[in-house]
Amino acid sequence: MTETIERNATLATAVQQPRLMDRVRASLRVAHYALSTERTYCHWIKRFIFFHNKRHPIEMGAPEVEAFLSHLATAENASANTQNQAMHAVLYLYKHVLGIDLPWLDGITRARESKRLPVVMTQRETQALLRHVHGTSGTIIKLLYGTGMRLLEGLRLRVKDIDLERREIIIREGKGNKDRVTMLPASLVDELRDHLQARRVIHDRDLSTGHADVELPHAIERKYPQAGRQWAWQYVFAAKSYSTDPRTGIYRRHHVGEWVIQRGVRAAARAAGIPKLVHPHTLRHSFASHLLENGSDIRTVQELLGHADVKTTMIYTHVLNRGGKGVTSPLDRLA
Numbered sequence: 001m002t003e004t005i006e007r008n009a010t011l012a013t014a015v016q017q018p019r020l021m022d023r024v025r026a027s028l029r030v031a032h033y034a035l036s037t038e039r040t041y042c043h044w045i046k047r048f049i050f051f052h053n054k055r056h057p058i059e060m061g062a063p064e065v066e067a068f069l070s071h072l073a074t075a076e077n078a079s080a081n082t083q084n085q086a087m088h089a090v091l092y093l094y095k096h097v098l099g100i101d102l103p104w105l106d107g108i109t110r111a112r113e114s115k116r117l118p119v120v121m122t123q124r125e126t127q128a129l130l131r132h133v134h135g136t137s138g139t140i141i142k143l144l145y146g147t148g149m150r151l152l153e154g155l156r157l158r159v160k161d162i163d164l165e166r167r168e169i170i171i172r173e174g175k176g177n178k179d180r181v182t183m184l185p186a187s188l189v190d191e192l193r194d195h196l197q198a199r200r201v202i203h204d205r206d207l208s209t210g211h212a213d214v215e216l217p218h219a220i221e222r223k224y225p226q227a228g229r230q231w232a233w234q235y236v237f238a239a240k241s242y243s244t245d246p247r248t249g250i251y252r253r254h255h256v257g258e259w260v261i262q263r264g265v266r267a268a269a270r271a272a273g274i275p276k277l278v279h280p281h282t283l284r285h286s287f288a289s290h291l292l293e294n295g296s297d298i299r300t301v302q303e304l305l306g307h308a309d310v311k312t313t314m315i316y317t318h319v320l321n322r323g324g325k326g327v328t329s330p331l332d333r334l335a
Helices: 002-016 020-030 035-051 062-074 080-097 123-130 135-147 151-155 186-209 258-271 280-293 298-305 310-318 330-334
Strands: 168-171 180-183 238-244 251-255
Touching (some): 020 035, 123 135, 123 258, 123 280, 135 180, 135 258, 151 258
């Protein structure tokens, strides 16, 4: 009886507060989650609510969460990664938005985990692909392969984080909210210098039109109100036109869209006749594999990629260009 009264009181309080999804978005933004993560979490939370006929999450608990996650594995044949993504979203809702700690979810039917090897291009295929990229998108694609950066890490580069003299790039707030340093390929120094000169012209034009402001991380915008107009904070790879920030509604220049590079990589792979499913992350996989093929130490590759555990980097030893397990086939020995 007491538990029912407490639940009803909590539900009444929740009804008086802002809409649930607005609270979820506000919480994620305070915690500095990426916009893509915000959209993903909101998607799964809505799926969870609709799965239970639009009941408010406060009225539900661990059994309903387990039922939803089990449904993803059994009825929808979701992968283990997809199920984990949904679980993290729903648990975030309960713990950080509703302030409810759910008991251990041991009744979930787990999706079957599968170990997949990454798609890696050979050095010859990579060379062929890079011959078919041009312009700003071509510079970005070459930089992704030459540094091992993730797509968004490359697109979010700021002017202040590229050192042409020391030939190094500082990657800010990478996966796991960690900074790291990677090399700047010597063959790209002149190309990047020319790009930055052209980018400065665009920035000066934006200053004259009052649209030079750029999105800043965390509380820097409040602490330094003019920082967003400074050259050092500008995106290296800026979009061709202005757009409205989906979070703030501010009309300004953002960085190049992910889809531009995704299309560019696919088009270059087709033009090069590469019979593999190639996307921007394939460039990162190829970067790591080619470094190991050329004799680089695996710990160095781990640091350049920003992996927390060397076991993650070890997967590239399985896709080196040495045949199965790096051994010679007995058929070749007979020949």
